[in-house]
Every structure is written in structure tokens, then in C-alpha cells.
Amino acid sequence: MSADxxxxxxxxxxxxxxxxxxAEEAVRQCRALGFAGPIWPVNPNRAEMGGLACxxxxxxxxxxxxxxxxxxxxxxxxxLAGELTGTGGAICYAADFAESGEHGQGRQAELIAAxxxxxxxxxxxxxxxxxxxxxxLWPDQHxxxxxxxxxxxxxxSQSGNLALNFTMQxxxxxxxxxxxxxNCADVTPAxxxxxxxxxxxxxxxxxxxxxxxSVARFSEACLAARAAGVPLVALKTGASAKGAALxxxxxxxxxGADALCDALFARYGVARAHDPASFLETLKLLHVAGxxxxxxITSASCSGGEASLTADLAERAGLETPDFPPAxxxxxxxxxxxxxxxxxxxxxxxYIWGDLAAQTACFAGMLGADFEASLLILDFPRADxxxxxxxxxxxxxxxxxxxxxxxxxxxxxxxASSLAxxxxxxxxxxxxxxGILPACGLSEALQAVAAAAxxxxxxxxxxxxxxxxxxxxxxxxxxxWDEVRSKASLSTHGVxxxxxxxxxxxxxxxxxxxDAAPLPAPFPLVLxxxxxxxxxxxxxxxxxxxxxxxxxxxxxxRRMAGLCGTYLIEEMVGGTVAELIVGVGRDPQFGLFxxxxxxxxxxxxxxxxxxxxxxxxxxxxxxxxxRLPLHSVLVGYRGRAGCDMxxxxxxxxxxxxxAMVHGEGxxxxxxxxxxxxxxxxxxxxxxxxxxxxx
Numbered sequence: 001m002s003a004d005x006x007x008x009x010x011x012x013x014x015x016x017x018x019x020x021x022x023a024e025e026a027v028r029q030c031r032a033l034g035f036a037g038p039i040w041p042v043n044p045n046r047a048e049m050g051g052l053a054c055x056x057x058x059x060x061x062x063x064x065x066x067x068x069x070x071x072x073x074x075x076x077x078x079x080l081a082g083e084l085t086g087t088g089g090a091i092c093y094a095a096d097f098a099e100s101g102e103h104g105q106g107r108q109a110e111l112i113a114a115x116x117x118x119x120x121x122x123x124x125x126x127x128x129x130x131x132x133x134x135x136x137l138w139p140d141q142h143x144x145x146x147x148x149x150x151x152x153x154x155x156x157s158q159s160g161n162l163a164l165n166f167t168m169q170x171x172x173x174x175x176x177x178x179x180x181x182x183n184c185a186d187v188t189p190a191x192x193x194x195x196x197x198x199x200x201x202x203x204x205x206x207x208x209x210x211x212x213x214s215v216a217r218f219s220e221a222c223l224a225a226r227a228a229g230v231p232l233v234a235l236k237t238g239a240s241a242k243g244a245a246l247x248x249x250x251x252x253x254x255x256g257a258d259a260l261c262d263a264l265f266a267r268y269g270v271a272r273a274h275d276p277a278s279f280l281e282t283l284k285l286l287h288v289a290g291x292x293x294x295x296x297i298t299s300a301s302c303s304g305g306e307a308s309l310t311a312d313l314a315e316r317a318g319l320e321t322p323d324f325p326p327a328x329x330x331x332x333x334x335x336x337x338x339x340x341x342x343x344x345x346x347x348x349x350x351y352i353w354g355d356l357a358a359q360t361a362c363f364a365g366m367l368g369a370d371f372e373a374s375l376l377i378l379d380f381p382r383a384d385x386x387x388x389x390x391x392x393x394x395x396x397x398x399x400x401x402x403x404x405x406x407x408x409x410x411x412x413x414x415x416a417s418s419l420a421x422x423x424x425x426x427x428x429x430x431x432x433x434x435g436i437l438p439a440c441g442l443s444e445a446l447q448a449v450a451a452a453a454x455x456x457x458x459x460x461x462x463x464x465x466x467x468x469x470x471x472x473x474x475x476x477x478x479x480x481w482d483e484v485r486s487k488a489s490l491s492t493h494g495v496x497x498x499x500x501x502x503x504x505x506x507x508x509x510x511x512x513x514x515d516a517a518p519l520p521a522p523f524p525l526v527l528x529x530x531x532x533x534x535x536x537x538x539x540x541x542x543x544x545x546x547x548x549x550x551x552x553x554x555x556x557x558r559r560m561a562g563l564c565g566t567y568l569i570e571e572m573v574g575g576t577v578a579e580l581i582v583g584v585g586r587d588p589q590f591g592l593f594x595x596x597x598x599x600x601x602x603x604x605x606x607x608x609x610x611x612x613x614x615x616x617x618x619x620x621x622x623x624x625x626x627r628l629p630l631h632s633v634l635v636g637y638r639g640r641a642g643c644d645m646x647x648x649x650x651x652x653x654x655x656x657x658x659a660m661v662h663g664e665g666x667x668x669x670x671x672x673x674x675x676x677x678x679x680x681x682x683x684x685x686x687x688x689x690x691x692x693x694x
Contacts, residue, residue: 005089005119006089006119006187006191006192006195007088007195007198008066008067008087008088008089009066009067009088009089009090009091009119009121010128010130010177010179010192010195010196010199011066011130011132011133011135011199012037012065012066012067012088012130012133012135013037013066014037014038014039014040014063014065014066014067015030015035015037015038015039015040015065015066015067015068015069015135015137016040016041016042016055016058016061016065016067016068016069016087017030017039017040017041017042017049017068017069017071017137018041018042018043018058018068018069018070018071018072018080019042019043019069019070019071019072019093020043020046020071020072021071022071022093022139023041023042023043023049023069023071023139024041024049024050025138025139025140026069026071026127026136026137026138026139027039027041027049027050027051027052028050029136029138029140029141029142030134030135030136030137031050031051032136033131033134033135033136033146034134034146035133035134035135035136036134038062039052040052040055040061040062040065041053041054041055042054042055042056042057042058042060042061044056044057057083058080058083058084059083064085064086064087064088065087065088066087066088067087067088067089067090067091067128067135067137068080068084068087068089068090068091069090069091069093069127069137070090070091070092070093070094071093071094071139072094073094073096074094074095074096074097074104074107074123075107076094077092077094077111077123078107078110078111078114079114081111081114081115081118081120082114082115082116084115084116084118085116085118087118088119089118089119089120089121089187090115090118090119090120090121091120091121091122091125091127091128091137092111092120092121092122092123092124092125092182093122093123093125093126093127093139094122094123094124095123095124096124097111097123097124097183097185098124098183098185099124099182099183108123108183108185111123111185112185112186115186119186119187120185120186120187121179121180121181121182121186121187122180122181122182122183122185123182123183123185124160124182124183125160125180125181125182125183126138126139126140126160126161126163126164126180126182127139127160127180128177128178128179128180129142129144129167129175129177129178129179130176130177131144131145131146131147131152131175131176131177132146132147132152132176132177132199132201134146140164142164142167142168142178143167143168143169143170144167144175144178147174147175147176147201150174150201151174151176151201151202151203151287152174152175152176152177152201152202152203152287153173153174153175153176153177153202153203153204153205153206153283153284153286153287154175154176154177154178154179154192154196154199154202154204154205154206155175155177155178155179155205155206155207155208155283156177156179156181156189156192156193156196156205156206156207156208157178157179157180157181157207157208158180158181158182158184158189158208158209158210158211159180159208159210160180160182162208162276163178163179163180163208165276166178166206166276166280169280170425170428171280171281171284171420171423171425171428171438171440172284172425172427172428172429172431172432172438173280173283173284173287174287174432176199176201176202176203177196177202179192184211184213188213188214188217189207189209189213189218189221190213190214190217190218190220190221191221193205193207193221193222193224193225193232194220194221194224194225196230197224197225197228197230198228202230203230203286203287203290204230204231204232204233204283204286204287204290205225205230205231205232205233206232206233206234206235206279206280206282206283207232207233207234207235207236207270208234208235208237208279209234209235209236209237210237210238211238211589212261212264212589214469215264215467215589215590215591215613216466216467216468216469216470218264219264219267219268219466219467220466222268222269222270223268223463223464223466226268226269226459226463227463229290231269231271231286231290231291231452231455232269232270232271233270233271233272233273233279233282233283233286233451234265234270234271234272234273235272235273235274235275235276235279236258236261236265236272238258257587257589257590259611260587260589260590260593260611260613262611263593263610263611263612263613264467264590264613266454266458267458267464267613267620268458268464269291269454269455269457269458269459270455271286271451271452271454271455272451273447273451277420277440277441277444278444278447278448278451281439281440281441281444281445281447281448282447282448282451282452284432284437284438284439284448285412285414285437285439285445285448285449285451285452286452286455287432288412288432288435288436288437289407289410289411289412289437289452290409290410290452291410291452291453291455291456291459292372292373292410292411292412292449292452292453292455292456293372293409293410293411293453293456293460294320294371294372294410294453294456295318295319295320295372295449295450295453296319296320296321296322296371296372296373297314297319297320297321297371297372297373297374297375297446297449298321298324298344298345298346298366298369298371298373298374298375299321299344299345299346299374299375299376299377299416300345300346300348300362300363300366300374300375300376300377301345301346301347301348301376301377301378302347302348302349302350302353303347303377304347306345306347306377306418306442307343307345307346307347308345309418309442310345310375310377310442310446311345313442313443313446314345314446317446317447317449317450318450319373319446319449319450319453321344321345322344322371323343323344324342324343324344324366324369325369325370327368328365328366328368328369329342331365331368332346332362332365332366335352335358335361335362335365336348336349336351336352336362337351339351344369346366348362353390353394354390354393355393356393356396356397356400359393359394359397359398360397360398360400360401360404361401362397363376363397363398363400363401363402364400364401364404364405366401367401367402367405367413368405370408370411371411372410372411372412372449372453373411373412373414373449374407374411374412374413374414375414375415375416375439375445376394376398376414376415376416377416377417377418377442378391378394378395378415378416378417378423379417379418379419379422379423380417380422380423380424380427383424395415395427395430395431398413398415398436399434399436402434402435402436403434406435407435410456412437412449412452413435413436413437414436414437414438414439414445414449415427415431415436415437415438415439416438416439416440416441416442416445417439417440417441417442418441418442419441420440420441420444421440423438423439423440428440461619462619464617464620465615465617467590467591467613467615468591468615469591470590470591470592470663471663471664472664473586473664473665473691474664474665474691474692474693475691476691476692476693477691478665478667478668478689478690478691479532479689479690479691479692480532480533480687480688480689481532481687481688481689481690482530482531482532482534482687483528483530483534483537483568483685483686483687484500484502484530484568485688486669486686486687486688487683487685487686489658489688490654490655490658490671490683490686490688493654493655493657493658493661494650494651494653494654494657495651495654495655495658495671495683495686496647496651496680496681496682496683497682497683497684497686498521498526498570498571498572498573498682498684499520499521499570499571500520500521500568500569500570500571501520501568501569502530502566502567502568503566503567503568503569504565504566504567505557505558505561505565505566505567508553508554508557508567508569509554509557511550511553512550512551512553512554513550515550519569520569520570520571521570521571521572522571523547523548523549524545524546524547524548524572525547525553525569525570525571525572526543526544526545526546526547526569526570526571526572526684527543527544527547527553527556527557527560527567527568527569528542528543528544528567528568528570529542529543529560529563529564529567530564530566530567530568531563531564531566534563534564537563537685540563541559541560541563542560542563542564544556544559544560545572546572547572553569570684573675573677573682573684575677575678576675576676576677577633577634577641577642577643577676577677577678578598578630578633578634578643578675578676579598579599579600579672579673579674579675579676580596580597580598580599580630580648580672580673580674580675580676581595581596581597581598581599581600581609581670581671581672581673581674582594582595582596582599582651582652582655582670582671582672582674582683583595583668583669583670583671583672584614584655584656584659584666584668584669585668586666586667586668590613591613591614591663592613592614592659592660592663592666593611593612593613593614594611594612594613594614594616594621594652594655594656594659595609595610595611595612596609596610596612596621596624596625596628596652597609597610597628597630598628598629598630599672599673599674600672600673608628608629608630609628610624610625610627610628611624612624614656614659614660615656615660616656618649618653621649621652621653621656622645622649625645625648625649625652634648634676641678643676643677643678643681644676644677644678644679644680644681647677647679647680647681648674648676648681650681651674651681651682651683652674655669655671655683662690664691665690665691665692665693666688666689666690666691667689667690667691668688668689669686669687669688669689670686670687670688671683671685671686672685672686673685
């Protein structure tokens, strides 16, 4: 779906509003907002609607409208969809489509067929607000104000009620669009992202997502947003088992594995929020400053408790609070005097409280550190019981300091209240107008800073490729390959494996009796039972390590005789720096993905893993390894040498290459462990499940 296809629907100059009570409310909301174009109510049983004369049907309209709001029951909505030819598109308010089960899915298919290519938002959605152009195709009251000039954020939400809640925020966030998408039967969030980034008034886009639809399509939209310089933040629900089940029943969406959502968002530089407050605060920061260039912050408050709390919350959010540069330290010490211990975060005490000049000098000095985020922590008193005169002085001082030392690109100036309710909306709007972020809640503010820094880090790297659509799987049951076949196949794609030989018990007995018979490698050796059904050989007693003689080999084989009929003799690899697991799985939504983590017998115990979507670049594999707690062992610590990182990454890349070549048949793959060595890397065990055409 091209972005141009949605231009008339999203920025309409004429409206048709069809239906009864909900339609009448949409007419009222459009008129209250001040929509300048014609509004044509359609209802054959009414003479007027919201003070406007009604038309009997769509055919009676003076011309084809740019946007149609259909607020009729599901069967009537389907019929009306067939009358949309020539319009710019429609918003379908009605429920009882795919979200209600098999019968509703059939109705939804009929709806799309009836529209015959005309864009549809919904069904089962609340509507659209375009505050730039004063459009309210919305069946309820809302809390937004028109944006006469300047920029604002866009919010795309699968939940209508969450969309409504977002409009009621009092955080000073300028909202330009709110679009409820419901079932996404036709127009998807990816389509809307690509359309909205063409509107230069949109500063950032927030997404409430219950399901992603086509992950490949979503990845294309993320890349388009990055190219346009429009950051994205996502509130993705369905992370818990119960949340995923509710998501499926609510909008018929498939909630993909949550860890894979994290991998997807990290790959494409989409900030992830986990609650509505952090979602809005991150959107607000991105509106004010865009992505940040780093994670260094400073804060100023007149309380040691607030300074300590800031340090704790910053560390938890993955932010840095470095010492001030010497010039900044000296400037602050000169302003604050010997009674104040100058440190970051800064407790400037109350000696200068209410002193405009001194506070301005203090804040300007702090801003001179040139960290990515500079916070003034300030909680206003209750307006109904207290006076805020001194707080107004502090705001004035911070404004003067920011004007004297404006924020360079990639940095942000922030006034943050420790509690969301302690920053009045009027103050927030004043700060926004000055290019300062009013952050409602200290924890949410720091999470927003971390999120914006994450986008900055992602955008500083080369843009990744879009994900491909997953190829169709062979429609046969997967078969499990034994270790020998699995490792041999991986070896042909460049995965290093130990030297070894496969023998029957009789052949092994002959080898052990004849001292002159060549072995696959010098002692010590490893002996393994071989069989497709021996996925956990160690627990079954099917692995013997460190065998130092032919007699040891034979004794170990006879102990395993009840497990198998064939045995693998391999060299024993020593000098291991660390053991890793490298696995490939298949998700119905994300396709093939790779799991990298601490391996060996500690896989289930430690659960130190990272997911990487395939295909993956070398840089993405390297970044996943860097996020593991095991990484410090891999690179060396406390005087111990690290592993051969280039060889380790080569081996992981080879596993990924095998998976991509066999994408139509591969069900799952485990290399465990992959040994990271001082020189090289070796896959000492592997298991593959593959769908093989006959």
C-alpha cells in the first residue's frame, strides 16, 4: 500500500459521516474542532444530524468525499463499503468482525472485498483525530486541542480505549494525530507509518501494538521512518501468556514471542515502552529533542534525597552520571560556595532558593557539562492549597540558563517532577514552547532518556536490511538428524567441528584390540552414543570424556551398549574459554531466529540468551554477544585471556548461513556447546530437525 493511497483519507478536505448516534457525535466533534471543509451526514431516517442536513445515501452526496466515517452495524457496514468508489477511504467503527471468531472472519473478508481496493481503517476501531487539519472522525469526546502551527506527534493504537485515554493526557504533549486501527483488516500500522512520515508536521510516532502483522512489512516501515528522521516508540502488549491470549481474542492478532519483539525493535531502532506513562514521556522527549547521542546525564535539585534517587534510577535505566568536567566543577563551586559539595547528580541545597541570578548561574554551569540530558528536578506545590511563587523563580532561572546555553543536537534539557501530578500542565506547555522537555515523573523521564539514547545508538549504525517474508515450509513432518549428520551438514557451511569417526560396536572392538589401527585423533578422546532419539546424551550416560587408552574406549562403549548401535569417537578439545549455545528456531510470525547464549549444561539454569532475527549481519551477532553477561569472559577478565572473537563470530555466521539456505525445511537447530577457544571455535555437539522433501 503506497503512502499516497492514504493521503486523502488522513488529510481530508471533505467528510461523509454515516450512521446514527455515534455518527452524530462525530459531526459534533468535527464542528467543535473547527473543520473548515464540508461535512455531509448520511442517514435515510433523519432530516438533520448535529445541526447539518442529512443525505439519504452516499449516492446523493454532492461529490465523492475524501474521508468517510461509517458508524453502522456490521452488515450495513459491508453494504456501505461497496459504495465507496471514488472516495479517499473510510473508517469502519463497527465491531463483530474477525475479533469475534470464525463467523466474524468471514464478515471481515466480505468487507474488504466490498471495498474493492478503497482504503479501510478498522473495523472494530474508534476512529481518527487529525489535530493539524481539525478533523475528528471520532464518536466520543476527546482531550486534544488543534495544532495551528508547528509540529506534533502521531499515535497509532490498536486499542480504541487506550487511544481515547492518550487524548486525555495533561503532560503538555502536542498530539497531531490519533488513529485507532482495530483489526487492521486493510490499512496496517506499517502503512500508516509510511503515510505519516510524509507529513512534515509529524515529529515522532507512537505505536500501541497488540500484534505486528507482517514482520517483513513492519521492518520496511521502520526503515522508512528512520530514513525520514521520524523516531518510533512502541507500547507492545501481549508479553505475558494471559496478555497474549487476550490480544488474540481482542483483535484477532497473533502476538509474537516477546523476546523476538525486543530483537525486532532493537534491530530497527524502535524504542519500547512498557507502560502508558513511559510511552507518552518517551514520545514527548522525541518530539522535543529527537534521538540522543549518548547516555550521560546530570541533574540539579535542592535535595540530597532527590539527587540520590536520581543516581539510583539512572543506573537502573542504563544511564551514566559521570563526574563534571573540571571547568564545570570549578564554575559550580564558584557559584555555590564552600558549603555545597559539588557532585553529579547535584544537590545545590536551598542557599540560593528564590535567588534568580544565583540559580541562573548554577543551572547554566551545570548545562556547560554538555551531557546528553540535563535535568532540573522540580515538584510544584498543589495549586489549590499552596503558592508557587518561588517555584516560578526557579523555572525562570532554568529558562534563562537554557537560553544562554542552548541544547546542541542530540541533547535535551529537562524539567522533571518526581511525581507526575506535581508538574502543572500550564508549566509543561510553557516549557515545550521553549524547547525544554517537561517530564512528568522522574522514573519515566529517565526511561525516556534511555529510550531516546537507544534510538540514537541504533541510528548511528548502518541501516539493517528489511526482513524477508518467511518462505513457505515444506508440508511434511520434521525429522531429527543425529549428531553425526547434523555436524557434517553444518561443516559443509563452514562450521568447525572436531575430527572424528563413526563406528559400530564391532568396528570399535576391532579398533581397540589392534594397537596399530589409526585413531581419528591423539588421546585423550571423547566417545558418544549416536542416535536421532538421543537429544540429551549426557543425562543418559551417552558421553564419555577424557578417554586416554583403547581399553578406556572399549569399556565406555560397552557401558553405552543399551543406548545405541553406533558410536562417535572424536578428539577432545581443550583450552576452552567459554561454552555457548547457538540455536535457530522458527516463529510463526517472525520466521527464523537465532538464539545465542551461555551453553553447555547451564543453558536452562542460567538462561543467559539473546535473540537475533535472521538474516543477521556480523555486526548484529557481535552486538548480541556484547549484551551477554558471558561477554566479559569471552573478551578476557582479571588477567585471563579471552577467546578468538573473530573465529567465534565466523562460526556463528556459518550457523546462520546454514539456516538461511535451508529456510524452507529447517524446523530447529541446536549447536550446544560451541566452544570459544583462544584460537578458533569448535561445535562439539549439534542437533537438527528438518522437513525433508522425499
